[in-house]
Amino acid sequence: MNQHVxxxxxxxxxxxxxxxxxLNLKIARNKVTAIMGPSGSGKTTLLKLIGAQLYPKRGKIxxxxxxxxxxxxxxxxxxxxxxxxxxxxxxxxxxxxxxxNVAFPLRENSELLDFMIRDLVLMHLETVGLRGTALLKPxxxxxxxxxxxxxxxxxxxxxxxxxxxxxxxxxxxxTMAVLMRLIQHLNxxxxxxxxxxxxxVQETLSIADYVYIIFDGKVVGEGRPxxxxxxxxxxxxxFTHGLADGIIPFHYPAEDYRKDxxxxxA
Amino acid sequence: xxxKPHIEIMVGFLLLLSIVALSFLAFKVSGLKSYVNxxxxxxxxxxxxxxxxxxxxxxxxxxxxxxxxxVKIHLNPETFRADVVMAIYRKNNLPIDSSLRILTEGLxxxxxxxxxxxxxxxSLKEGARIEETHSAMILENLIGQLLYRFKDDxxxxxxKHSKIEHKVVIS
Amino acid sequence: MLDFVQMLGHNxxxxxxxxxxxxxxxxxxxxxxxxxxxxFPLLIEQIYFIGVYSLLIIIISAAFIGMVLAxxxxxxxxxxxxxxxxxxxxxLSVIRELGPVICALLFAGRAGSAIAAEIGLMQTTEQLAxxxxxxxxxxxxxxxxxxxxxxxxxxxxxxxxxxxxxLGGYLISVDWLALDAGTFWSNMQSSVxxxxxxxxxxxxxxxxxxxxxxxxxxxxxxxxxxxxxxxxATTRAVVYSSVFVLGLDLIxxxxxxxxx
Ligand SMILES: Nc1ncnc2c1ncn2[C@@H]1O[C@H](COP(=O)(O)OP(=O)(O)OP(=O)(O)O)[C@@H](O)[C@H]1O
Ligand SMILES: [Mg+2]
Numbered sequence: 001m002n003q004h005v006x007x008x009x010x011x012x013x014x015x016x017x018x019x020x021x022x023l024n025l026k027i028a029r030n031k032v033t034a035i036m037g038p039s040g041s042g043k044t045t046l047l048k049l050i051g052a053q054l055y056p057k058r059g060k061i062x063x064x065x066x067x068x069x070x071x072x073x074x075x076x077x078x079x080x081x082x083x084x085x086x087x088x089x090x091x092x093x094x095x096x097x098x099x100x101n102v103a104f105p106l107r108e109n110s111e112l113l114d115f116m117i118r119d120l121v122l123m124h125l126e127t128v129g130l131r132g133t134a135l136l137k138p139x140x141x142x143x144x145x146x147x148x149x150x151x152x153x154x155x156x157x158x159x160x161x162x163x164x165x166x167x168x169x170x171x172x173x174x175t176m177a178v179l180m181r182l183i184q185h186l187n188x189x190x191x192x193x194x195x196x197x198x199x200x201v202q203e204t205l206s207i208a209d210y211v212y213i214i215f216d217g218k219v220v221g222e223g224r225p226x227x228x229x230x231x232x233x234x235x236x237x238x239f240t241h242g243l244a245d246g247i248i249p250f251h252y253p254a255e256d257y258r259k260d261x262x263x264x265x266a
Numbered sequence: 267x268x269x270k271p272h273i274e275i276m277v278g279f280l281l282l283l284s285i286v287a288l289s290f291l292a293f294k295v296s297g298l299k300s301y302v303n304x305x306x307x308x309x310x311x312x313x314x315x316x317x318x319x320x321x322x323x324x325x326x327x328x329x330x331x332x333x334x335x336x337v338k339i340h341l342n343p344e345t346f347r348a349d350v351v352m353a354i355y356r357k358n359n360l361p362i363d364s365s366l367r368i369l370t371e372g373l374x375x376x377x378x379x380x381x382x383x384x385x386x387x388x389s390l391k392e393g394a395r396i397e398e399t400h401s402a403m404i405l406e407n408l409i410g411q412l413l414y415r416f417k418d419d420x421x422x423x424x425x426k427h428s429k430i431e432h433k434v435v436i437s
Numbered sequence: 438m439l440d441f442v443q444m445l446g447h448n449x450x451x452x453x454x455x456x457x458x459x460x461x462x463x464x465x466x467x468x469x470x471x472x473x474x475x476x477f478p479l480l481i482e483q484i485y486f487i488g489v490y491s492l493l494i495i496i497i498s499a500a501f502i503g504m505v506l507a508x509x510x511x512x513x514x515x516x517x518x519x520x521x522x523x524x525x526x527x528x529l530s531v532i533r534e535l536g537p538v539i540c541a542l543l544f545a546g547r548a549g550s551a552i553a554a555e556i557g558l559m560q561t562t563e564q565l566a567x568x569x570x571x572x573x574x575x576x577x578x579x580x581x582x583x584x585x586x587x588x589x590x591x592x593x594x595x596x597x598x599x600x601x602x603x604l605g606g607y608l609i610s611v612d613w614l615a616l617d618a619g620t621f622w623s624n625m626q627s628s629v630x631x632x633x634x635x636x637x638x639x640x641x642x643x644x645x646x647x648x649x650x651x652x653x654x655x656x657x658x659x660x661x662x663x664x665x666x667x668x669x670a671t672t673r674a675v676v677y678s679s680v681f682v683l684g685l686d687l688i689x690x691x692x693x694x695x696x697x
Contacts, residue, residue, distance in 0.1 A: 051570050077572040084570070091567040094558065105571040108578070150567075157571065273485040280488050284593035287600035288635075294622065295528050295603055296631040323627055332623065371521055376627065 003062075004029045004161055004193045005050060010059035012042075012049065019045055021217035023059070027161075032187050032194040034208035036201070036239065041214050043197040044088060047163050050195075051085050052076055063161075081109055084154035084162040088169075090146035092138040092153070098125070099134040102153045109157060124152040128182065144171050148179070155186065162186065163195040168203055180207055201240050205229065213239055306356035307334060308392040312366050313347040318402025320368055320377040326352055328381045333358045336379065352379070359389040365398035377402060459655045465576055467584070476582065483586035491547045491594060498543055499598040502535060503527065503605030511614050523616060524625035527606040532629060532638045536599040538686050541645035544591060545678040549653035552583055553674035556657030557667040580658065584650050591646025592639045599638060637693050644689060645682050652678040 003026050010023040019042040027033045037043055048054045050061060052068045060067050063079055071079060092101050102121045106112055112120070125131040128148040138146055147167065154162060164183065168176050184207055187194045198204045205211065205225040213221040213228065213236050221228055221236035229240055254260065317339065326334040334354035342349040354360065363384030368377050390396070510526045556579065559565050565575040603625075610616045629635070653674040660670035 048566075053566060053569060073574075077574070080570055081572040085567070087563050087567055089562060091563040093564055093568075094562070095555075105573070108571065108573045273482060276489045277481055277484050280484070280492060280590075280593060283492075284596045287596035290600045290603075291532070291596065291635045292631055295532070295599075295625055296629040296635050325623065325627060335627075371519070371624075376522075376525075376624070 002029055003027065004064065005195075006062040007049075008060055008062075010049070010056050010061065012045065012054070012056045014045075018217055020056075023214070023218060025212055025214075025219060027193060027195055028210060029193050030187070030191045031209040032183070032196065032207055034196045034198065034204045034211045035214065036198060036204060036211065037214040038239065039199070042217070043214070044165055046214075047085055047165055047195070047197060050163065051080065051083065081105075081157050082160050084157065084159040086147070086150055086154050086162070086164045086167060088165045090138070090143070090150035092141075092146055092150055094138055096138075097134070098130070098136050098138065098141070098149050101138065101149060102156055105153060105157045120156065121152075124156050125149075127155070128152045129178070144175050147171070148175075151182070155190075155192075158190075159192070161193040161195070163197070165197050166199070167196065168198055168200045176203065183207060201242070205240075215239070307353035308356055308390075309337065310352045310354055310390055310392075310394050310396060312350050312352065312396040312399050313342060313345065314350060314366075314368065314399050314401055315347055316401040316404065317348045317350065318368055318377055318404055319370075320350070320379070320402065324376065324378050326354065326366075326379040326381060328358070328360075328383065333360075333381065350379075354390070361386040362388040362390055362394065363398070364390070364396060365400070366396055367400040368402035370403070458659075459651070462655055462658065463584075463651055467581065476577075479578070479582040480585055480589075483582045484590055487548045487552070487583065487586045488590035488593065490551075491544055491590075492597070494547055495540060495543055495594050495598050496601050498539065499536075499601035500605040502539065503531065503602030503607075504609045506530060506535070506602070507606035507609035507614070511610065511616075520614075520616060521620045522624060523606075523610050523614075524621035525628040527610070528603055528625045528629045529634065531602040531606070532599050532634045534686075534690070536602065536638050537595050537641035537645055538682065540595045540598045540642065541591065541649055541682040542679055544587075544594065544646070545649045545653070545675050545682065548587065548590075549649045549674045549678050550671045552587070552650065552653040553657035553660070554667055554671045556580070556583075556654060557660035557670045560658060560660060561662040561664075561667060580654055584654055587646050587650030587653075588643065589646075591649070592642035595638055595642030599635075633693070641686065641689055644685060648681045648685060649678040652681060 005025075005027040007023055007025040010020045010025075012018075012020040023046075025035075025046075035043055035046065045054065049056060050063070050068070052061075052071075055069055061069065063083070066075075066079075068076070068079060092098075093104060096104065099121055102124055103117050106117050106120060122131055122134070125134060128151050130145060130148055130152070133141065133145065133149070138149070141149065151167075167179055167183070171179060180203060183194060183196070186192050196204055196208065205228065208225055211221075211223065211225055211228045212219050215235050221231050221233050223231070228236060231237060231240075320336065320339065322336050322339055324336045325332045326336065334352055336350055337353045338351040340349055341347075360381065361384040363386040365382045365384065367380045367382070369380045370377055506527055507523060510523050511520050514520045514522055514526065556565075559575075559579065565579065568575045568578060607618075607621065610621055611618045656670040656674040656677070660666040
């Protein structure tokens with residue numbers, strides 16, 4: 001079984017606003033898959049659908065060959081323990097310190113003894129280079145550090161699939177490079193299936209094995225990074241080269257601008 | 267998961283405080299003490315024509331000192347009088363010809379039974395009956411009697427009054 | 438006119454839906470109670486945060502209320518030369534009404550708002566969502582312990598409030614107004630009944646604790662995910678729970694006095 005996650009004919013809408021009209025997407029095991037698309041195209045929504053926090057109107061998502069939306073509560077919890085989702089904001093628990101944040105999934109999902117948890121947490125914090133912050137509160141961290149703590153917390157449960165929601169935004173170049181190395185390291189050494197959602201074309205393409213570009217509720221381009229860069233598709237070209245004008249509109253769908261300003265008949 | 271010790275201490279303190287509060291409310295504030303920690307008593311009966319507002323658990327006093335409480339009040343179906351059962355503290359030996367009155371604390375207060383001791387050498391025993399009782403003073407009856415008096419007075423004064431009224435109407 | 442009817446219909450439909458929704462939410466969070474060994478420490482922790490933190494304000498308010506009540510009651514009763522009844526007045530009004538109601542209002546202001554704000558913040562910053570992704574059910578881990586803690590703590594707080602208020606009143610009556618301590622207590626004892634008064638006070642406390650935590654938790658959980666949403670949710674938690682407490686108090690009092 002080579003596909004970790006498979007999406008078939010996904011249809012999803014929110015407040016009568018269609019987000020995915022017919023989405024087909026495959027995430028290969030042990031590979032780095034990048035999902036790119038303009039802001040508001042529904043990338044975060046896609047990750048939440050995979051995590052079964054949202055339910056699609058039609059179509060299905062298979063995780064390890066099973067429809068994730070048809071699992072019982074217990075099976076779903078087990079499936080969720082096998083996937084890590086790194087939220088756009090770090091979403092650290094504000095009432096716990098860094099150490100307890102990383103320890104949280106271990107304490108909740110395993111019967112490990114305290115000293116084992118301590119060692120594991122310190123190991124994971126060392127991996128992201130933040131062992132020294134163990135006793136700080138999340139409010140004392142910068143947003144980049146918070147994101148790395150969240151990464152440590154996500155890998156604490158040893159998931160087989162890890163999804164990063166825009167891991168690079170708001171990071172300085174050094175941290176960005178460190179993060180990229182970390183992501184690659186986790187992928188190669190631990191064999192984690194990796195999904196990266198990002199707008200940072202260069203960085204993402206440099207570490208991705210396979211790329212999807214979604215726009216207007218569909219996949220408009222897919223393939224290996226070189227193929228994407230060479231693509232003839234107008235939307236893909238506009239996105240990869242960062243052109244202001246093209247078929248991807250900058251504006252959220254709205255009424256005619258002139259009409260909205262009351263200039264319709266002028 | 268363990269709970270931090272100071273949390274446990276404070277929660278324990280909260281529980282302790284509320285237990286203290288509960289026992290305070292039970293034994294000091296409400297009359298539960300008399301259920302639990304019963305002093306030795308003996309029961310005595312008395313019949314009244316009218317008990318007014320007397321309630322169960324009202325106190326019985328001799329010279330202002332509490333010597334027992336009312337246990338039960340019910341109607342005697344034969345005499346149509348109120349049968350009051352009282353529990354008197356065992357340590358009080360009362361003459362058998364004592365009498366009872368229903369009095370009120372202050373103007374609006376609750377009713378209690380005042381016992382006036384008699385002169386007999388024999389003392390009341392368990393199940394004895396106090397024969398001499400005075401009914402409660404019912405405010406309405408008192409006022410009724412008072413009004414009746416006034417009416418008599420009125421008749422004498424009627425002429426004077428009507429004249430005055432006349433004057434008032436004219437002016 | 439038609440607009441008005443339409444609005445009325447719309448709003449009552451919305452209200453009914455809210456009520457149904459919050460009831461489902463309540464059931465969902467109450468039915469998650471599977472693992473005692475893990476749930477118990479969470480409960481203790483919440484009893485600490487909800488109960489112990491409210492203790493100080495409740496003790497202080499109770500003392501003042503008891504004292505004021507004694508002064509006012511004495512002032513009025515004196516006119517009828519019935520100041521010996523002060524203890525009874527104090528105990529009955531505190532135990533039957535003021536204790537549970539004021540305690541619930543203070544509890545809503547102190548703990549209810551904190552619960553709503555905390556849960557609202559966790560929802561907004563996706564802490565609950567990420568908890569869910571770790572295979573931990575937030576209804577079980579976060580909501581349920583707070584709910585039960587509020588439910589258990591309220592009666593305890595009411596008992597403490599009753600005691601402190603009566604002691605405060607005692608202080609004023611006996612030390613300041615120079616009433617006789619013996620009369621004070623014995624009049625109180627002959628009029629306060631443990632089963633109908635004290636137990637009912639505790640029952641009211643249970644009911645109010647239930648209402649306040651239900652409202653607060655619900656408001657926090659469904660707060661719109663932004664700063665304004667949280668502030669509204671906090672306000673609403675306090676306002677709604679106060680109104681519900683007062684309304685429920687009327688019903689409960691009618692039941693307890695009328696013996697329906
Ligand atoms: N809670 C919500 N309720 C209603 N609509 C929502 C909600 N969250 C997101 N949306 C809508 O869903 C669409 C996709 O949102 P999503 O957050 O998935 O975009 P995104 O691709 O992650 O964007 P970005 O790159 O800016 O994070 C947006 O058009 C947004 O308006
Ligand atoms: Mg997003």
